[in-house]
Structures are given as structure tokens and as C-alpha cells.
Amino acid sequence: MKRVVNFQENDPANEAEWQFKDTKTENKKQKHNKKNEKFNAKTKRLSHADFVKKKEEMLAFRKQLPIYTGRDAIIQCLKENDTVIVMGETGSGKTTQIPQFLVEAGLASKDMGGVAVTQPRRVAAVNLAKRVAEETMTRLGSKVGYTVRFDDTSSPQTIIKYLTDGMLLREILSDELLLRYKVIVLDEAHERTLRTDMLFGMIKKIQKIRLEKHAEGGESIQPLKIVIMSATLDAEKFSEFFNNAKILYVSGRLYPVDTMFTVEPQADYLDACLVSIFQIHINNPRGDILVFLPGQDAIESLTALVSEYSAQLRPQQQRLLACPLFAALPPSQQQKVFDPAPENTRKVILSTNIAETSITIPGIKYVIDCGLAKLRGFNPKIGVESLLLHPISKSSAWQRTGRAGREAAGVCYRLYTEGAFRELEDDTVPEIRRCNLASAVLSLKATGINNILEFDYMDRPSRASLVRALEELYALGAIDDKGDLSDLGKQMAEFPLDPTYSKVLIQSKEYGCSLEVIAIISLLSVDSIFFTPSDKREQASEARKKFLHPDGDHLTLLNVLKSYWEVKGDIEWCKENFINNRNIKIALEVRDQLVRFCERIDMNANSTCGSDTDNILKCFLTGFFQNTALLQPDGSYKSVAGSQLVKIHPGSAMFGKRVEGIVYNELVFTTKHYVRGVSAIQSAWLPLAAPKYFNNFQQQQQTPQRIFHPQVAYPIMSNIMPSERTQGVFSTY
């Protein structure tokens, strides 16, 4: 079978075709234990001479970064201005160097307050902290540390802290003027994540208050410095928002990149990626390949395919090593991406848009861009948030292209036509304009910002989406009729979880099943506790059968954990049963932390319902009542909110089953609307779980079908629906 993706004529990869062999040869495992000695040296064990040598090496590395030539000018500008916008090509050294410059120039210190650097993604925060700890020759967690959800390596000694934007938002809850920091660096600002956008408004306000208090003679209150960093060129907009802040442009180093488009649209992007990878591998000179894919599923499938087909390469050919990269990947595997490829091997890195701007991978010469990304979006048709496959924007496409020209000239293969490229949006729509705002609104209210309609947004979300968020929080019981945070809402804001999850967790007290609910939430917080090697799918699915609970995935997870505890986490047992030992361990750490949060609100985290497991599912419904679907006479399931046909994901314990109703964790749209994390429920449980949502259930009980179209009659709705009459009411939110 011969397959080929046709790129434009001058494409070197077009000259030959890559032939798929029909016979399978055994996949030879590549042994490459060579560590990246250059950067992974354990500084603790170095002799003095080695220490000095390594320090010099690090400094020499720093000095050759494009940003270093502008060091003095940057420091001068940071000294003179309270807010600075820094724009610069990915890889120029913004994220790793600017925090060090700030400390070296005495603009931040342990006494004055340190530097917080936000990242939209936890992988990036962890990775960057490790890198900067190495560059400063200090132990991670001392001078340089990171804080991400459920993992904190910072200490009172920490001066440079990398943290996710979500964690900085949480810190505002306990330190409302963020006094522990002298400088806040909001990095990757162009990504416009929901949380970064919220931080823009909050930090701007905090800066103003601190300046006022400082001017009033509050010597103990230092003015706050703000640095906004971004890789794309919308600097004026950021500057305007931050009172015409000074803009610094860091010139990057970018070699020419040839850009190729496909001649025809590609029906199957995964197949097109696979073929392109091998076309490049067979025909093009050395250099690693970076493939941008929309999500973990696609990355895992393609990793398996590349490994399978690369085993068929002729012995004299260069080897091909597939390295996946996505947020949920265990750190040990992430490292593979950064380590140099073993001898006579080309690396192909399969990544989500993590590698677009936040992480720099050395050695990339070829980029394959499938043109898609998975974006969080609110689907008004079905009334719930879901992950949707979406064409990327032009600016994302250029960022992806740029990754091929970091160290030398490169080539970018776009798996879409030039016409399709012209149709792309210029920029990605900010998350705040497209996703569910319930969590954001809860955080704003918890930090004392009541008037969420008037908040200082860089891009104002639509009033309808804010109203919807208020409705959802009202249905969850987090806010009262007046829009004020309820006691439950205050408790919900304490947990580092989405409002739906924190509601379920807190309600578990009433249902007497906190032990089970906390365990399940923790297990859901990690990627997957099951381990499915691509060459042993059948055995893995067979092994999984013994854990399956007839009521679905939530209780199946619990079964796994119970068995895991019985064998005391035995590693051999995990291997035999295809259980991901590492992920269970992470989940148990998460569990410990959630238990500590429970203690903070005086909640008993040990209540258990024993064998009465219905209570657990009823409890999940108190948060997930909108993520429910009911069986139709023809055997399909229709969502309660929005009457959308949904299919149970084949990986679910409920796949192929017919039950009265289902509750699910998430809805993913690929070719169909799939629901994942599914359990069986009874429709009679719905009004009890969310009386405010299903408030007219009683009167409709005679005609059960109609229950499925809840008529939401919120008292606050009439108050806050946009209309002239009610303008005055807005000020209370």
C-alpha cells in the first residue's frame, strides 16, 4: 500500500514516497539511558572546581540568549516603570531570564518580596522552575520553586516562583494584596486563558491599591511591579489596558522556515501526520520533527502508530523515536522530549500546543501542523461546556511554524490548504469569551469583587455568559437570591476544584460518603489509573473486567482503589492488572490534600456509606445535574440540558448498556458527542439533587418525558436579565 501526502511542488519530501510494508517485524526496543548530563548534573554532589566550571557554563549559556544583549536596557526599563510589557520570540529567554534579571538588579528580594511568574500550564511551570534552579545553581524549592495545583515545591526562601495562573488566583484569597511579591510576571499573556484574563483585572487593581497605601505612608506596603510577557504582537492592546505601559521588544533569533501547504484538504489528519512523518524521515536530512496535534488521544494513537511502523524501517536506515508531550504526561516521560536522541535516531515529538510558545524543545528542524487544537468551549446547543476540536488561528499557525527555525533553517508542513489557511481567524478568541464562567465568577466573588458585570475585563465577556454563570452558581447553591456568596459558596471557593466538584465534595457530608467521594474525585483528577500498552490492548481490557462495577465508571474507580489498598499498592499486582501505579499514587497525594482542605472547613472526611453506593452517585448528581442524559425509547441517550444526543464513550464501563439515566464527567466532541466518566442514575434522583434546577419536577411528574426539559425559573433571572428596567440591580453583582 502506497500513501503520500502531496505538499506544494518545491517540497523536498514530495520527491519520494514512503512505502508501508505489510509484514510486521518485531518492535525493537531502543535502549537509551544516556542522561542529559549537561543540564541534569546534581549540583549537590559537585566538587568546588566542578561547581565553578558548571556555573561558568551556565552563565555562558545565558549570555548567548538573544535577550541577554538587552539585559542592561531591560533592567533600566524595569527600574523606571511600574508596568512593562515584554514581547519577544519564543525561545529568546523571556521566561527564564527576566525573573533572574529582576533579582540580580535588586528589584526583588526576600525582604522586599519575591517574583511570581505565572504560566497557563503546569508542565511549563514545573519545567521552567527546574531550569532556572539549574541556571542559578540552587536546589529546586529553595531560591527558585514552583507551585501548581496539588504540588508545591516553594519555601519561605523562594524568591522566584513559577506558578500556574490558577494558583496565583488562589493566593489572592489568602493574601489579597499579594504582599509576599514585589513583582508579578504574567507570562504567555497572548494565550488569554480565562485565569490570566481574570488576573489582568485583579493585579491592575492590586497595583493601584498598593501604590495608594504606599503613598499614604504605609512603608510596609511596597508598590507592585507588573511585567506582562507574550510571544505575539498584540502589545498595544496590553499596553492600553495597563494605562499605556511601556513596551519592550526583544528581538529573537529566527532562521528562515519554508512553509508548505497540502494540495488537497486532508480527510484524516492522523493518517496525514503519519504519512508526512515518514516522508520527512525517509527523504530529508537530519533534524527532529515536532508534530502539533489537538490532544492526548490523538497523540497516544499516533505514538503507537509511529512506533509500530518505525519497526519496519530497513536496518541501515536511521531510527525514529516517538516522544509524546502533553500536560498530563508523567514528568519522567516529559524529560525524554528534552534529552538528545540516541545515536543514529531521529526524534519525533508529538505535542499539544504546549510546544507552541511555553516550552522550547531543542533540535527541531521540521514542524508538522495538523491545524487543529482542542479548545474549551461552551456549546450553547447542549448547554454545557465541552472540549471541541477547532481550527487554530493564523497567529497560532505562525507560532507553530516558528518552532522549525530556532537553531537553523527549517521546514513547516501544514496539513491544510493555503485557501484553508486564509480562512483562519487572525487570533484565537480569548477563553473568557467562549467558556463557562462559573468558576471564574465564584473566584471573583470570593475575592470580594461582587460587581462582576462591572469588573475591569480586557475583553468583556458577553453579559449573557455572565448571567449564565450566575445562574449556574445559583443552581449549585453557591450564591443566594441577591447574588451574594452563600456559606456553601464560600466553602466551595476554598477548594482548588471546579465549582461542580467542590459542591459534590462538600455535599458528601450530607450523604455520609465523604471517604468514597473524595477518593473518586482524586482518582478523576489524574489522567487515567488504567494502563493500556498499545500492543496489549486486549489483555488490558480483560484485566479491567474484574473491577467493573455495574453502575459505571465512578464506582469502578473505587473498586480499583479498594483492591489496590488490599494489596498495599503492590507493584507486581499493578503490572498484572494494567493499573498505572504512578497515577494512583498521585491521586492519593491529591486525596491527602483534599482531606486537609476539608479540615480547614471542619468537615469530617471519613464518613462512609459502605455498600449503599447509590448515595455516592446521588451525591455526584448534586454537582453534575447538568451533565445528565436519559434513555430514549429508541435506546439512545439525550442530555437533560439541551436535549442533545450523546453517546457513551467506548472506554466507559457503561458502554453498550441501557439504563434509565446517566451522569457523566465530561462531554467530548470528536466525530460524535461522546460522554466519558459515566454512571447509572435514576431520573427520580434529579429533583432531589438539584431542587433549584428541577424546581417544577413535581408538577410534571405525570408526564415524565417533560421532566427532561427543565424549565429553569430562577428568582435572580428576572433581576439580572439585561434590560433597562433592571440596570440598578446590576450593581449588586
Ligand code: CDP
Ligand atoms: O520565554 P522564552 O520563550 O522567551 O524563552 P525561555 O523559556 O526563557 O527559554 C530560553 C532558552 O532556554 C530556550 O531557548 C532553551 O534553549 C533554554 N531552556 C532549556 O534549555 N530548558 C528549559 N527547560 C527551558 C529553557
Ligand code: MG
Ligand atoms: Mg516563555
